[in-house]
Amino acid sequence: MAATHRPSDKTPRTERGRITLRKLLDAAATEFADKGFHEASISGITRSAGVALGTFYTYFDSKDAVFRALVSDMSAGVGKAAREALAPSMGALEIERAALRAFLEFAAEHKEIYRIIDEAEFVDPDSYRTHYETIGARIEERLRQGGDSGEFVPGLGTPEAWALMGMNVFLGLRYVIWGREGDPDFTEIARRANILLTQGIGR
Amino acid sequence: MAATHRPSDKTPRTERGRITLRKLLDAAATEFADKGFHEASISGITRSAGVALGTFYTYFDSKDAVFRALVSDMSAGVGKAAREALAPSMGALEIERAALRAFLEFAAEHKEIYRIIDEAEFVDPDSYRTHYETIGARIEERLRQGGDSGEFVPGLGTPEAWALMGMNVFLGLRYVIWGREGDPDFTEIARRANILLTQGIGR
Known part of the structure; x- marks a missing residue:
């Protein structure tokens, strides 16, 4: 083996x-x-x-092993940051807004996360894929619960979960990693992303 | 120099x-x-x-130079694939649906694009950033036009453009690079992403 x-x-x-x-x-x-x-x-x-x-x-056992453990630790950190930002009273949409805001704050505290997860694509492809599949499954479960409670439309699944994960990852890339003077703050970013998610951009 | x-x-x-x-x-x-x-x-x-x-x-001049040219060529290829999928008669939302579908097809034909763009983060960070800033600016301009024509809500900007870009990139990652037996086809993925984008997921 x-x-x-x-x-x-x-x-x-x-x-x-x-x-x-x-x-x-x-x-x-x-x-x-x-x-x-x-x-x-x-x-x-x-x-x-x-x-x-x-x-x-x-x-x-090795440099590979600590790298793999680190990717897994960062996945867990993202999940923990999201969970800690949630309160039992929150509705499904409020949960998504709080989870995104918590992710942006986590990434700002741990800016190395992008570089390390992205390097996993080359160093340890299984960890890279597991990282996104784990987060995607977590989001998909939240969307399903929101559908069950009637706050989201029914029938949401994997495509919507990956779309939402991509939104969050790219908002972090733009506003945390490549943030600029004069950018809106994380609360405002999470608010605008939440409006897009709730209502869409169609008139 | x-x-x-x-x-x-x-x-x-x-x-x-x-x-x-x-x-x-x-x-x-x-x-x-x-x-x-x-x-x-x-x-x-x-x-x-x-x-x-x-x-x-x-x-x-060098391996670096051909890599840089390749990233720029791939950015141009993504843009060309999107443009060719559009017709003058299309409305703003139809444009986004067609652009996503064209991107998924382009990525399926050029699966190497993910690996190469992602490696640019390490090999040539400026190319990596330029790639996404170029595509983000192109999407932002389409959102602005959709706002002007009244098909989109007014006031869309950089956060919405990066959110939409992230959606598209992650749908390609999941359904092109990590596609599985039994996945919905690209037309269906683009349709569902477009519903999310148009109407949101709130009830």
């Missing part, structure tokens, strides 16, 4: 272990974003995490 | 020259898509184009 990811083998069991793992993932995000996958090194990651080189191997 | 792109220097003046340039760009698309930028070689491009190695330098 090829070197597969076996997270269960190396999942930390103590709080201290979880803190070290977090440090390694944060350091890996910076290292991969600054240098790109090929130039990045395990020693660069451990140096910036402030842990011994040997400690790295308690958590990961 | 750094090695800048000087297309005017090397633009072919004869029909035969234009045919050779086309062959080189098509061969470059295959070479870069198959091997990635770093592994791709000028000799691989000329071999697959069936032209002499020296001929390459009549058209391009």
